[in-house]
Amino acid sequence: MTATKAPPAPEPALELRKPATRKRLVPYWLLLPGIVWLLVFFAAPLVYQASTSLQTGSLEKGFEVTWHVQTYADALTEYYPQFLRSVAYAGTATALCLLLGYPLAYLIAFKAGRWRNVLMILVIAPFFTSFLIRTLAWKTILSDSGTVVSVLNSLHILDVTSWLGVTEGERVLATPLAVVCGLTYNFLPFMILPLYTSLERIDGRLHEAAGDLYARPFTTFRKVTFPLSMPGVVAGTLLTFIPATGDYINAELLGAANQKMVGNVIQSQFLRVLDYPTAAALSFILMAAILAMVTVYIRKSGTEDLV
């Protein structure tokens, strides 16, 4: 066998290198328009608002950055009841969403059979109907002369809830109960969909295995199903809690005038009082509080691979 000399390696042609760099730039070109949009209309406004929260002045004289940190302190001392109320309402609504949403997600994932698609449609369809119209419908459902109130009244449930301070007298509208009911309703699909997604991924054979090992249905749920659905629980609670805390529609339409949430305050400071620094400071406190709570929650629940 005669060793043939390998031909010398061809010099890398210049034309070849150019497409390579161009190819390396492809992702950046793809990103450019969308990311610029987000930077200009999402990130920059947040920075701008940070500066607004440190301004003083009035609409007539104009606003100026004076590093007036006092606005934050004032906003907190004046509006801490609304902050606490928002967290309490949103927390209760989230807990109720989990309590109500879990059985439905479970039903769709494991027991619905050929009805699965129908049930899914019924969960998703409200997304496509105006939610303001549906929220207004709660005014009809919970109205003082309506069936719900009279049934609750005859069962003396309203006596108990008034004693607990979540309703007033013989009515439900314009009470915390109505607001929490509206919040729960509005954000329920955001809980059900992630729950369903994570439940659907669970291998049905695990249930059989647990049954074979003489686990009772409830034990199977507690030790197998629920832990495996944790990603859905975490995602669902976040998707419910975060928007619910900032919401002001339910408190406005279903609640009483003296029981506003922080969203209502921001809205009226910004759009009616035109006190932009206070509105900005309030939104920043809200954002910081939510970020802090979410971080702690994600650490605690141990599922950091959500994003």
Next chain:
Amino acid sequence: MTALTRWLRRNLVVLAGLATLAYLVLPNIVVLVFSFNKPNGRFNYTWQRFSTDAWTDPCGVADLCGSLSLSLQIAIWATVGATVLGTMIAFALARYRFRARGAVSSLIFLPMAMPEVVMAASLATLFLNMGVDFGFWTILIAHIMFCLSFVVTAVKARVMSMDPRLEQAAQDLYASPAQTFLRVTLPIAAPGIAAGALLSFALSFDDFIITNFNAGSTVTFPMFVWGSAQRGTPVQINVIGTAMFALAVLCVLVGQLAGTRRRRS
């Protein structure tokens, strides 16, 4: 244990699930029923008597259909904008490794994790300070901004689960990059893109909070409904609500049917 309690125990999950479903659907039923009401006075919150007036004259209220068509226009353009920009970002994130990938992912995630009122107020602050006139364009800009992330998430999920060998196979068969993209990549990504677009449309059409801050005196449909909650709600609002629900269910059903038909053939 009696037979009834045993039955109840066995079907507890089903019953609880169906109860939740009833809770979810109840307002839609109320909206449907009250679209046939003839209210006494300005507010349509108590049942008076049956009438089909609102159905025969859905545009009978001043500004209602105008706001509806404005919302439709904004939703269409916001969907187009967010879908194009979002799909591009999704492809970049799913297909390429590059620097700043993590930062981009966070920037995409943040708008979804932020209370709407915070985004709404900060964007409005920017517009105010730049002296931009509020109206159609500010609403559209805001809607594209918050729909973008949802499109990216939907499309990215689809592209990530796609088998890269399909594209390699196309190239082995001498398809040009453009052909590969149009005949292989795009059709596979299409359901994700469609889901993202549908979600954007629904989000934009229904958005109230961000629109409320960035609309000025322009009135979209949700803002009309909001205003009517104070002024008095016309029955026509229930008609529109019912029609939207029916249309949504119809769209989903048609989609499902088309899906099963394709799977069978």
